Amino acid sequence: MQDQPVPPTFPPEDPDPGDTDPDDPSFLALRGLATLSTLEYSADGHYLAAVGHNTGMAMVWDMTGGTKPTLVSTVRTTGLINTVSFDPDGERLVTGDSSETATFWSIRPFGGPDPLAALTVSAAAPIRATALRPDGRTLVAAGSDGRANSWQVSDPARPVRDTDLTIRGADVRSVTFSPDGRIAAAVGRDSLLTLTDVSRPQQPVVTLGSVRQSGANAMAFSPDGLTLAVVADYTRLLLWNVTDRTRPALLSTLSGGFGPAVAFSPDGRTLATGGFDPALTLWDVSDRSAPAQLGTMAGHREAALSVAFSPDGRTLASGSKDKTAMLWNVTDRAHPRRSATLTDHGQPVTAVAFSPDGRTLATGDSSDELFLWSTANPLAPVRLVSMRGRGNTVQGMLFKRDGRTLAVAANADSSSATITLWNYAEMNSIVADPAKYACAMTGHGLDTGEWAHYIPEIPYRRTCTG
Numbered sequence: 001m002q003d004q005p006v007p008p009t010f011p012p013e014d015p016d017p018g019d020t021d022p023d024d025p026s027f028l029a030l031r032g033l034a035t036l037s038t039l040e041y042s043a044d045g046h047y048l049a050a051v052g053h054n055t056g057m058a059m060v061w062d063m064t065g066g067t068k069p070t071l072v073s074t075v076r077t078t079g080l081i082n083t084v085s086f087d088p089d090g091e092r093l094v095t096g097d098s099s100e101t102a103t104f105w106s107i108r109p110f111g112g113p114d115p116l117a118a119l120t121v122s123a124a125a126p127i128r129a130t131a132l133r134p135d136g137r138t139l140v141a142a143g144s145d146g147r148a149n150s151w152q153v154s155d156p157a158r159p160v161r162d163t164d165l166t167i168r169g170a171d172v173r174s175v176t177f178s179p180d181g182r183i184a185a186a187v188g189r190d191s192l193l194t195l196t197d198v199s200r201p202q203q204p205v206v207t208l209g210s211v212r213q214s215g216a217n218a219m220a221f222s223p224d225g226l227t228l229a230v231v232a233d234y235t236r237l238l239l240w241n242v243t244d245r246t247r248p249a250l251l252s253t254l255s256g257g258f259g260p261a262v263a264f265s266p267d268g269r270t271l272a273t274g275g276f277d278p279a280l281t282l283w284d285v286s287d288r289s290a291p292a293q294l295g296t297m298a299g300h301r302e303a304a305l306s307v308a309f310s311p312d313g314r315t316l317a318s319g320s321k322d323k324t325a326m327l328w329n330v331t332d333r334a335h336p337r338r339s340a341t342l343t344d345h346g347q348p349v350t351a352v353a354f355s356p357d358g359r360t361l362a363t364g365d366s367s368d369e370l371f372l373w374s375t376a377n378p379l380a381p382v383r384l385v386s387m388r389g390r391g392n393t394v395q396g397m398l399f400k401r402d403g404r405t406l407a408v409a410a411n412a413d414s415s416s417a418t419i420t421l422w423n424y425a426e427m428n429s430i431v432a433d434p435a436k437y438a439c440a441m442t443g444h445g446l447d448t449g450e451w452a453h454y455i456p457e458i459p460y461r462r463t464c465t466g
Protein backbone atom coordinates (compact mmCIF):
# COMPACT_ATOMS: atom_id res chain seq x y z
CA MET A 1 0.00 0.00 0.00
CA GLN A 2 1.36 3.39 -0.93
CA ASP A 3 0.95 6.74 0.76
CA GLN A 4 1.38 9.15 -2.09
CA PRO A 5 0.19 12.71 -1.52
CA VAL A 6 0.38 14.69 -4.72
CA PRO A 7 -0.04 18.44 -5.28
CA PRO A 8 -3.36 19.10 -7.01
CA THR A 9 -3.31 20.10 -10.65
CA PHE A 10 -5.24 22.86 -12.29
CA PRO A 11 -7.92 21.76 -14.74
CA PRO A 12 -7.49 22.47 -18.43
CA GLU A 13 -9.05 25.71 -19.57
CA ASP A 14 -10.73 23.94 -22.48
CA PRO A 15 -13.07 22.42 -21.62
CA ASP A 16 -14.10 24.35 -18.50
CA PRO A 17 -13.90 22.18 -15.35
CA GLY A 18 -17.32 23.16 -14.14
CA ASP A 19 -20.17 25.28 -15.35
CA THR A 20 -23.93 25.46 -15.27
CA ASP A 21 -26.05 24.05 -18.04
CA PRO A 22 -27.31 27.13 -19.93
CA ASP A 23 -30.57 25.34 -20.69
CA ASP A 24 -31.13 24.39 -17.05
CA PRO A 25 -29.13 26.34 -14.44
CA SER A 26 -30.15 23.87 -11.72
CA PHE A 27 -27.66 21.39 -13.19
CA LEU A 28 -23.87 21.54 -13.11
CA ALA A 29 -21.54 20.25 -15.80
CA LEU A 30 -18.19 19.04 -14.41
CA ARG A 31 -15.92 18.57 -17.36
CA GLY A 32 -12.56 16.88 -17.86
CA LEU A 33 -13.40 13.16 -18.24
CA ALA A 34 -14.78 11.77 -21.49
CA THR A 35 -16.82 9.02 -19.81
CA LEU A 36 -17.52 8.17 -16.17
CA SER A 37 -17.59 4.95 -14.24
CA THR A 38 -17.98 6.16 -10.63
CA LEU A 39 -19.07 9.22 -8.65
CA GLU A 40 -18.38 9.45 -4.92
CA TYR A 41 -19.08 12.22 -2.38
CA SER A 42 -17.10 12.74 0.83
CA ALA A 43 -19.14 12.14 3.99
CA ASP A 44 -19.65 15.87 4.62
CA GLY A 45 -20.52 16.63 1.00
CA HIS A 46 -17.48 18.90 0.68
CA TYR A 47 -15.82 16.97 -2.16
CA LEU A 48 -17.02 14.99 -5.19
CA ALA A 49 -14.74 12.44 -6.88
CA ALA A 50 -15.28 11.23 -10.45
CA VAL A 51 -13.49 8.27 -12.05
CA GLY A 52 -13.03 7.99 -15.78
CA HIS A 53 -14.29 4.84 -17.48
CA ASN A 54 -11.44 2.46 -18.31
CA THR A 55 -8.84 5.00 -17.21
CA GLY A 56 -6.41 5.43 -14.37
CA MET A 57 -7.58 8.97 -13.68
CA ALA A 58 -9.86 10.46 -11.04
CA MET A 59 -10.78 14.10 -10.49
CA VAL A 60 -11.91 15.72 -7.23
CA TRP A 61 -14.02 18.89 -7.01
CA ASP A 62 -14.69 21.17 -4.06
CA MET A 63 -18.50 21.48 -4.09
CA THR A 64 -18.84 24.17 -1.42
CA GLY A 65 -18.95 26.92 -4.01
CA GLY A 66 -22.58 26.20 -4.91
CA THR A 67 -22.86 26.82 -8.62
CA LYS A 68 -19.08 27.24 -8.93
CA PRO A 69 -17.38 23.92 -8.07
CA THR A 70 -13.59 24.04 -8.04
CA LEU A 71 -11.29 21.26 -9.24
CA VAL A 72 -8.78 20.69 -6.44
CA SER A 73 -7.00 17.52 -7.50
CA THR A 74 -6.42 15.13 -10.41
CA VAL A 75 -4.86 11.75 -9.61
CA ARG A 76 -3.46 9.12 -11.98
CA THR A 77 -2.86 5.51 -11.01
CA THR A 78 -0.73 2.77 -12.56
CA GLY A 79 -3.70 0.60 -13.49
CA LEU A 80 -7.38 1.17 -14.24
CA ILE A 81 -9.28 2.49 -11.21
CA ASN A 82 -11.94 0.08 -10.00
CA THR A 83 -12.74 1.47 -6.50
CA VAL A 84 -12.70 4.94 -5.01
CA SER A 85 -13.68 6.33 -1.58
CA PHE A 86 -12.90 9.13 0.89
CA ASP A 87 -11.51 8.64 4.37
CA PRO A 88 -13.90 9.65 7.21
CA ASP A 89 -12.31 13.10 7.56
CA GLY A 90 -12.66 13.80 3.85
CA GLU A 91 -9.01 14.82 3.55
CA ARG A 92 -7.72 11.82 1.60
CA LEU A 93 -8.96 9.88 -1.39
CA VAL A 94 -8.43 6.11 -1.54
CA THR A 95 -8.20 4.40 -4.93
CA GLY A 96 -7.84 0.74 -5.85
CA ASP A 97 -6.68 -0.13 -9.34
CA SER A 98 -6.06 -3.08 -11.64
CA SER A 99 -2.39 -3.27 -10.66
CA GLU A 100 -3.61 -4.54 -7.27
CA THR A 101 -2.52 -1.31 -5.59
CA ALA A 102 -4.42 0.78 -3.06
CA THR A 103 -3.26 4.39 -2.88
CA PHE A 104 -3.99 7.17 -0.43
CA TRP A 105 -4.02 10.61 -2.05
CA SER A 106 -3.92 13.92 -0.20
CA ILE A 107 -6.63 16.18 -1.60
CA ARG A 108 -5.92 19.19 0.58
CA PRO A 109 -5.72 22.17 -1.79
CA PHE A 110 -2.19 23.34 -2.43
CA GLY A 111 -1.52 26.16 0.01
CA GLY A 112 -4.46 25.23 2.22
CA PRO A 113 -3.98 25.93 5.95
CA ASP A 114 -2.61 23.12 8.12
CA PRO A 115 -4.39 22.28 11.39
CA LEU A 116 -1.77 22.57 14.14
CA ALA A 117 -3.72 21.65 17.27
CA ALA A 118 -7.24 21.09 18.54
CA LEU A 119 -7.94 22.38 22.05
CA THR A 120 -10.81 20.86 23.99
CA VAL A 121 -12.66 23.45 26.04
CA SER A 122 -13.55 22.03 29.45
CA ALA A 123 -15.44 25.13 30.57
CA ALA A 124 -19.12 24.45 29.96
CA ALA A 125 -20.19 24.80 26.33
CA PRO A 126 -21.16 26.79 24.45
CA ILE A 127 -18.11 29.06 24.22
CA ARG A 128 -19.15 32.61 25.01
CA ALA A 129 -15.93 34.42 24.05
CA THR A 130 -12.32 33.90 23.03
CA ALA A 131 -9.35 36.24 23.30
CA LEU A 132 -5.64 36.41 22.58
CA ARG A 133 -3.40 38.48 24.80
CA PRO A 134 -1.63 41.24 22.81
CA ASP A 135 1.69 39.39 22.91
CA GLY A 136 -0.01 36.38 21.27
CA ARG A 137 1.26 34.00 23.92
CA THR A 138 -1.99 33.29 25.78
CA LEU A 139 -5.33 32.15 24.40
CA VAL A 140 -8.44 32.30 26.60
CA ALA A 141 -11.88 30.77 26.06
CA ALA A 142 -14.85 31.55 28.29
CA GLY A 143 -17.62 29.00 28.77
CA SER A 144 -21.23 29.43 29.85
CA ASP A 145 -20.52 28.35 33.45
CA GLY A 146 -18.53 31.48 34.34
CA ARG A 147 -15.15 29.78 33.92
CA ALA A 148 -12.47 30.32 31.29
CA ASN A 149 -9.77 27.95 30.07
CA SER A 150 -6.38 29.31 29.02
CA TRP A 151 -3.44 27.97 27.03
CA GLN A 152 0.09 29.10 26.30
CA VAL A 153 0.29 29.25 22.48
CA SER A 154 3.74 30.73 21.90
CA ASP A 155 4.27 27.59 19.82
CA PRO A 156 0.82 27.05 18.24
CA ALA A 157 1.73 23.49 17.27
CA ARG A 158 2.39 22.63 20.93
CA PRO A 159 -0.08 24.56 23.10
CA VAL A 160 0.21 24.10 26.86
CA ARG A 161 -2.81 24.20 29.16
CA ASP A 162 -2.57 27.04 31.67
CA THR A 163 -4.50 27.96 34.81
CA ASP A 164 -8.27 28.22 34.57
CA LEU A 165 -9.81 31.62 35.23
CA THR A 166 -13.00 32.58 37.06
CA ILE A 167 -15.16 35.22 35.43
CA ARG A 168 -17.96 34.99 37.98
CA GLY A 169 -19.39 32.24 40.12
CA ALA A 170 -22.54 31.81 38.10
CA ASP A 171 -23.69 30.94 34.59
CA VAL A 172 -23.22 33.61 31.96
CA ARG A 173 -24.93 34.19 28.63
CA SER A 174 -22.46 36.74 27.24
CA VAL A 175 -18.74 37.49 27.76
CA THR A 176 -16.17 39.75 26.14
CA PHE A 177 -12.54 40.43 26.99
CA SER A 178 -10.69 43.75 27.04
CA PRO A 179 -7.96 44.16 24.39
CA ASP A 180 -5.25 43.37 26.93
CA GLY A 181 -7.13 40.21 27.97
CA ARG A 182 -7.12 41.18 31.64
CA ILE A 183 -10.75 42.28 32.10
CA ALA A 184 -13.80 40.13 31.38
CA ALA A 185 -17.20 41.78 31.04
CA ALA A 186 -20.08 39.35 31.49
CA VAL A 187 -23.86 39.28 31.51
CA GLY A 188 -25.16 36.52 33.74
CA ARG A 189 -28.34 34.55 33.48
CA ASP A 190 -29.45 36.75 36.38
CA SER A 191 -29.12 39.72 33.94
CA LEU A 192 -26.37 41.38 35.99
CA LEU A 193 -23.56 43.07 34.05
CA THR A 194 -20.20 42.57 35.75
CA LEU A 195 -16.48 43.30 35.33
CA THR A 196 -13.83 40.85 36.52
CA ASP A 197 -10.05 41.37 36.55
CA VAL A 198 -9.06 37.83 35.59
CA SER A 199 -5.37 38.72 36.01
CA ARG A 200 -6.00 39.44 39.71
CA PRO A 201 -8.55 36.88 40.91
CA GLN A 202 -8.35 38.24 44.46
CA GLN A 203 -10.05 41.45 43.30
CA PRO A 204 -13.84 41.53 43.81
CA VAL A 205 -16.23 41.29 40.87
CA VAL A 206 -17.70 44.72 40.06
CA THR A 207 -21.40 44.95 39.21
CA LEU A 208 -22.39 47.70 36.77
CA GLY A 209 -26.13 47.10 36.79
CA SER A 210 -28.89 45.00 35.31
CA VAL A 211 -29.76 44.56 31.63
CA ARG A 212 -32.60 42.79 29.91
CA GLN A 213 -32.05 39.59 28.00
CA SER A 214 -31.48 40.54 24.37
CA GLY A 215 -30.28 37.53 22.42
CA ALA A 216 -26.79 37.12 23.80
CA ASN A 217 -26.42 40.75 24.97
CA ALA A 218 -23.56 41.51 22.58
CA MET A 219 -20.67 43.54 23.99
CA ALA A 220 -17.42 45.10 22.77
CA PHE A 221 -14.53 46.99 24.34
CA SER A 222 -13.06 49.99 22.55
CA PRO A 223 -9.49 49.43 21.24
CA ASP A 224 -8.02 51.35 24.20
CA GLY A 225 -10.05 49.25 26.63
CA LEU A 226 -11.56 52.32 28.33
CA THR A 227 -15.12 52.07 26.97
CA LEU A 228 -17.51 49.14 27.04
CA ALA A 229 -20.50 48.94 24.67
CA VAL A 230 -23.31 46.67 25.87
CA VAL A 231 -26.59 45.77 24.15
CA ALA A 232 -29.02 46.25 27.02
CA ASP A 233 -32.10 45.17 25.07
CA TYR A 234 -33.37 45.14 21.51
CA THR A 235 -33.71 48.95 21.42
CA ARG A 236 -30.90 50.23 23.70
CA LEU A 237 -27.11 50.08 23.74
CA LEU A 238 -25.15 51.41 26.73
CA LEU A 239 -21.69 53.01 26.69
CA TRP A 240 -19.76 52.63 29.95
CA ASN A 241 -16.58 54.37 31.04
CA VAL A 242 -14.42 51.60 32.51
CA THR A 243 -11.20 53.61 32.87
CA ASP A 244 -11.41 52.93 36.59
CA ARG A 245 -12.45 49.30 36.58
CA THR A 246 -13.58 49.53 40.22
CA ARG A 247 -15.88 52.53 39.55
CA PRO A 248 -17.42 52.22 36.06
CA ALA A 249 -19.71 55.06 34.98
CA LEU A 250 -22.53 55.09 32.45
CA LEU A 251 -21.71 57.58 29.69
CA SER A 252 -24.70 57.44 27.34
CA THR A 253 -27.50 55.35 25.87
CA LEU A 254 -27.98 54.76 22.14
CA SER A 255 -31.50 54.15 20.87
CA GLY A 256 -32.23 52.05 17.78
CA GLY A 257 -32.35 48.40 16.80
CA PHE A 258 -29.62 46.20 18.30
CA GLY A 259 -28.73 42.52 18.07
CA PRO A 260 -25.70 40.22 18.18
CA ALA A 261 -23.30 42.34 16.06
CA VAL A 262 -21.22 45.12 17.70
CA ALA A 263 -17.71 46.37 16.88
CA PHE A 264 -15.58 49.48 17.40
CA SER A 265 -13.45 50.89 14.59
CA PRO A 266 -9.67 50.69 15.11
CA ASP A 267 -9.51 54.37 16.13
CA GLY A 268 -12.40 53.89 18.58
CA ARG A 269 -14.38 56.80 17.12
CA THR A 270 -17.02 54.72 15.28
CA LEU A 271 -19.28 51.91 16.43
CA ALA A 272 -20.91 49.45 14.01
CA THR A 273 -24.06 47.64 15.10
CA GLY A 274 -26.44 45.11 13.59
CA GLY A 275 -29.91 44.42 14.88
CA PHE A 276 -32.66 42.01 14.05
CA ASP A 277 -33.58 44.51 11.38
CA PRO A 278 -31.22 43.46 8.53
CA ALA A 279 -29.76 46.99 8.26
CA LEU A 280 -26.39 47.85 9.78
CA THR A 281 -25.73 51.19 11.48
CA LEU A 282 -22.61 53.31 12.01
CA TRP A 283 -22.46 55.57 15.07
CA ASP A 284 -20.15 58.48 15.83
CA VAL A 285 -18.94 57.81 19.36
CA SER A 286 -15.99 60.21 19.35
CA ASP A 287 -17.88 62.08 22.08
CA ARG A 288 -18.90 59.20 24.31
CA SER A 289 -21.45 61.32 26.15
CA ALA A 290 -23.24 62.38 22.94
CA PRO A 291 -23.14 59.58 20.32
CA ALA A 292 -24.82 60.24 16.99
CA GLN A 293 -26.00 58.05 14.13
CA LEU A 294 -23.88 58.44 11.00
CA GLY A 295 -25.14 56.13 8.25
CA THR A 296 -26.96 52.89 7.60
CA MET A 297 -26.19 49.96 5.29
CA ALA A 298 -28.94 47.93 3.67
CA GLY A 299 -28.21 44.74 1.77
CA HIS A 300 -28.65 41.72 4.01
CA ARG A 301 -32.03 40.02 3.89
CA GLU A 302 -31.82 38.81 7.49
CA ALA A 303 -30.14 39.86 10.73
CA ALA A 304 -26.40 40.47 10.90
CA LEU A 305 -24.71 38.04 13.29
CA SER A 306 -21.19 39.49 13.24
CA VAL A 307 -19.28 42.60 12.12
CA ALA A 308 -15.58 43.51 11.98
CA PHE A 309 -13.57 46.51 10.79
CA SER A 310 -10.44 46.12 8.70
CA PRO A 311 -7.27 47.30 10.48
CA ASP A 312 -7.23 50.54 8.46
CA GLY A 313 -10.88 51.20 9.36
CA ARG A 314 -11.94 51.70 5.75
CA THR A 315 -13.79 48.41 5.25
CA LEU A 316 -16.46 46.74 7.36
CA ALA A 317 -17.23 43.04 7.01
CA SER A 318 -20.59 41.64 8.06
CA GLY A 319 -21.90 38.09 8.36
CA SER A 320 -25.61 37.38 8.28
CA LYS A 321 -28.26 34.82 8.98
CA ASP A 322 -29.06 35.05 5.24
CA LYS A 323 -25.89 32.93 4.58
CA THR A 324 -23.92 35.78 3.06
CA ALA A 325 -21.02 37.96 4.10
CA MET A 326 -20.66 41.48 2.79
CA LEU A 327 -17.86 44.03 2.49
CA TRP A 328 -18.70 47.70 2.93
CA ASN A 329 -16.67 50.79 2.07
CA VAL A 330 -17.02 52.93 5.19
CA THR A 331 -14.36 55.52 4.36
CA ASP A 332 -17.18 58.08 4.31
CA ARG A 333 -18.94 57.11 7.52
CA ALA A 334 -22.07 59.08 6.63
CA HIS A 335 -22.39 57.42 3.21
CA PRO A 336 -21.18 53.80 3.45
CA ARG A 337 -21.38 51.71 0.26
CA ARG A 338 -21.47 47.98 -0.34
CA SER A 339 -18.28 46.76 -2.03
CA ALA A 340 -18.96 43.04 -2.46
CA THR A 341 -21.23 40.15 -1.46
CA LEU A 342 -19.73 36.74 -0.61
CA THR A 343 -22.23 33.98 -1.32
CA ASP A 344 -20.26 30.74 -0.92
CA HIS A 345 -21.60 29.78 2.52
CA GLY A 346 -24.48 27.35 2.77
CA GLN A 347 -25.38 28.28 6.36
CA PRO A 348 -25.69 31.50 8.39
CA VAL A 349 -22.36 33.34 8.65
CA THR A 350 -21.72 33.58 12.37
CA ALA A 351 -18.21 35.07 12.50
CA VAL A 352 -15.99 37.38 10.44
CA ALA A 353 -12.41 38.54 11.12
CA PHE A 354 -9.62 40.37 9.29
CA SER A 355 -5.95 39.40 9.37
CA PRO A 356 -3.55 41.92 10.97
CA ASP A 357 -2.51 43.29 7.55
CA GLY A 358 -6.14 43.53 6.39
CA ARG A 359 -5.46 41.57 3.20
CA THR A 360 -7.25 38.39 4.31
CA LEU A 361 -10.79 37.95 5.60
CA ALA A 362 -11.96 34.85 7.44
CA THR A 363 -15.65 33.94 7.42
CA GLY A 364 -17.20 31.08 9.38
CA ASP A 365 -20.71 29.65 9.51
CA SER A 366 -23.03 27.49 11.58
CA SER A 367 -21.82 24.28 9.90
CA ASP A 368 -18.16 24.95 10.89
CA GLU A 369 -17.28 25.77 7.28
CA LEU A 370 -14.61 28.45 6.99
CA PHE A 371 -13.36 30.42 4.02
CA LEU A 372 -10.33 32.66 3.68
CA TRP A 373 -10.63 35.48 1.17
CA SER A 374 -8.13 37.83 -0.39
CA THR A 375 -9.40 41.35 0.29
CA ALA A 376 -6.47 43.18 -1.27
CA ASN A 377 -9.15 44.59 -3.57
CA PRO A 378 -12.35 44.86 -1.49
CA LEU A 379 -14.37 45.42 -4.66
CA ALA A 380 -13.34 42.01 -6.00
CA PRO A 381 -12.53 39.65 -3.10
CA VAL A 382 -11.16 36.24 -4.13
CA ARG A 383 -11.84 33.03 -2.20
CA LEU A 384 -8.47 31.49 -1.43
CA VAL A 385 -9.26 28.30 0.51
CA SER A 386 -12.03 26.52 2.34
CA MET A 387 -11.56 24.73 5.66
CA ARG A 388 -13.69 22.64 7.94
CA GLY A 389 -13.15 22.60 11.68
CA ARG A 390 -14.08 20.19 14.42
CA GLY A 391 -17.31 21.66 15.71
CA ASN A 392 -20.61 22.86 14.40
CA THR A 393 -21.16 26.62 14.80
CA VAL A 394 -18.15 28.93 14.51
CA GLN A 395 -18.27 31.20 17.57
CA GLY A 396 -15.24 33.33 16.82
CA MET A 397 -11.98 33.61 14.90
CA LEU A 398 -8.75 35.25 16.02
CA PHE A 399 -5.68 36.00 13.91
CA LYS A 400 -2.39 36.05 15.78
CA ARG A 401 -0.12 38.97 15.00
CA ASP A 402 2.52 36.54 13.71
CA GLY A 403 0.71 36.64 10.35
CA ARG A 404 0.49 32.87 10.04
CA THR A 405 -1.80 31.51 12.81
CA LEU A 406 -5.60 31.53 13.01
CA ALA A 407 -7.58 30.32 16.03
CA VAL A 408 -11.13 29.14 15.35
CA ALA A 409 -13.56 28.51 18.21
CA ALA A 410 -16.54 26.30 17.43
CA ASN A 411 -19.38 24.87 19.48
CA ALA A 412 -20.13 21.27 18.49
CA ASP A 413 -23.31 21.12 20.58
CA SER A 414 -24.59 22.27 23.94
CA SER A 415 -22.00 20.15 25.79
CA SER A 416 -18.74 20.35 23.82
CA ALA A 417 -16.56 22.94 22.13
CA THR A 418 -13.17 23.03 20.43
CA ILE A 419 -10.62 25.63 19.38
CA THR A 420 -8.56 24.70 16.32
CA LEU A 421 -5.25 26.41 15.56
CA TRP A 422 -4.41 26.70 11.85
CA ASN A 423 -1.17 27.64 10.07
CA TYR A 424 -1.86 29.62 6.89
CA ALA A 425 1.76 30.63 6.11
CA GLU A 426 1.92 28.62 2.88
CA MET A 427 -1.22 30.32 1.61
CA ASN A 428 0.36 33.71 2.33
CA SER A 429 3.45 32.74 0.34
CA ILE A 430 1.39 31.71 -2.67
CA VAL A 431 -0.72 34.88 -2.57
CA ALA A 432 2.42 37.03 -2.24
CA ASP A 433 4.14 35.44 -5.27
CA PRO A 434 1.81 33.13 -7.22
CA ALA A 435 4.12 32.95 -10.22
CA LYS A 436 6.82 31.38 -8.06
CA TYR A 437 4.50 28.50 -7.13
CA ALA A 438 2.70 28.06 -10.44
CA CYS A 439 5.08 25.40 -11.76
CA ALA A 440 4.86 23.30 -8.59
CA MET A 441 1.08 23.59 -8.58
CA THR A 442 0.41 22.84 -12.22
CA GLY A 443 3.47 21.17 -13.65
CA HIS A 444 3.48 23.84 -16.36
CA GLY A 445 3.20 27.60 -16.69
CA LEU A 446 -0.12 29.43 -16.49
CA ASP A 447 -1.46 30.87 -19.71
CA THR A 448 -3.46 34.11 -19.66
CA GLY A 449 -6.77 32.29 -19.31
CA GLU A 450 -5.62 30.15 -16.36
CA TRP A 451 -4.09 33.20 -14.67
CA ALA A 452 -7.31 35.19 -15.03
CA HIS A 453 -9.29 32.26 -13.61
CA TYR A 454 -7.08 31.52 -10.57
CA ILE A 455 -5.32 34.80 -9.78
CA PRO A 456 -7.64 37.53 -11.10
CA GLU A 457 -6.50 40.18 -8.62
CA ILE A 458 -2.87 40.18 -9.91
CA PRO A 459 -1.74 41.31 -13.41
CA TYR A 460 -0.56 38.48 -15.66
CA ARG A 461 3.08 37.57 -15.93
CA ARG A 462 4.80 34.57 -17.49
CA THR A 463 5.67 31.60 -15.34
CA CYS A 464 8.00 28.58 -15.61
CA THR A 465 10.29 30.45 -17.98
CA GLY A 466 13.43 28.82 -16.63
